[in-house]
Amino acid sequence: MKITITRDNKEVEYNIKQENTTLLGALDYIKENIDSSLAYRSGCKSGICGSCSVLVNDKESLACKCKVNDNDNIKPLKYVKLIKDLVVDLNHVEELLKKNKTYVEELSNKIITKKDESLIDVQSNCILCQSCYSSCPVYEVNKEFQGPYILTRVLRYVNDKKELNINNKLDVIQTNGIWDCTLCGNCTIVCPQFIDPKTDIMNLRMKSIQNGYADPTIQSNDFLNEFNNFDTGFNPNSF
Known part of the structure; x- marks a missing residue:
């Protein structure tokens, strides 16, 4: 399964070997097995804290609640200052x-x-x-x-x-x-x-x-x- 993540205004493609997983699970897999520099937020992992919100195919979703699919496109939230990758400034x-x-x-x-x-x-x-x-x-x-x-x-x-x-x-x-x-x-x-x-x-x-x-x-x-x-x-x- 392939997903694309926008990093530094560039789309980076990753091959995920996991199936039937959440987007947060896919991000964890990338960080642990492919690229440890990937930055994203997560907290409760149960849809309560709201910290993992991102764009999935240009729609706002919680990464911990969203099932990832082949060719999904992942971006940071819009209209806020970008810190790195999928992490935005919430001050x-x-x-x-x-x-x-x-x-x-x-x-x-x-x-x-x-x-x-x-x-x-x-x-x-x-x-x-x-x-x-x-x-x-x-x-x-x-x-x-x-x-x-x-x-x-x-x-x-x-x-x-x-x-x-x-x-x-x-x-x-x-x-x-x-x-x-x-x-x-x-x-x-x-x-x-x-x-x-x-x-x-x-x-x-x-x-x-x-x-x-x-x-x-x-x-x-x-x-x-x-x-x-x-x-x-x-x-x-x-x-």
């Missing part, structure tokens, strides 16, 4: 989490029920694998975009009844946030935890409007409609 993760206040700031005295916990359960399952960022067309052109998993994490705390002041959370996502998303759904497709960032972002838009924030796209759309319907009085047949 921005902590900065984004702090910047967007994805934690409880003001603790309320409300009693939390099991039903309340269920509202934030799915969003709490994010493993920060960066797959959603790599698949995001907005992040490709705007590095200031908050990104799918950050917005999902914000919703987790907006829905958390332990948080007293949700407006602080909503404030930080109005610019380069929920209104910049194209709702393409790529992030939902690639999420290994079956989180739906697209729907989460739509929910944040609704909650923003309910809390007094304006949709900046409405005014521009109204302007375009007025412009398109404006009668200039120009008649090309009069000349």
Whole structure:
């Protein structure tokens, strides 16, 4: 079985003698038997830590959960700084989490029920694998975009009844946030935890409007409609 790995912007082909193995197993085989200099990340090896996320045939996947096939093409994640081979720089993760206040700031005295916990359960399952960022067309052109998993994490705390002041959370996502998303759904497709960032972002838009924030796209759309319907009085047949 042959697979190709992009290293230093060059495609390198490897022959794997193992069959019916995960991509992580194939990478381990290469490192142990063919090329010890191959760099990649792995941790739990069970789809929990998210550290082994890579591109498999241009689709984001966890190497430990993905079955490798003949002629598969393996690349590092997109839109992040490359350190070496399949290893990318993830230092921005902590900065984004702090910047967007994805934690409880003001603790309320409300009693939390099991039903309340269920509202934030799915969003709490994010493993920060960066797959959603790599698949995001907005992040490709705007590095200031908050990104799918950050917005999902914000919703987790907006829905958390332990948080007293949700407006602080909503404030930080109005610019380069929920209104910049194209709702393409790529992030939902690639999420290994079956989180739906697209729907989460739509929910944040609704909650923003309910809390007094304006949709900046409405005014521009109204302007375009007025412009398109404006009668200039120009008649090309009069000349």
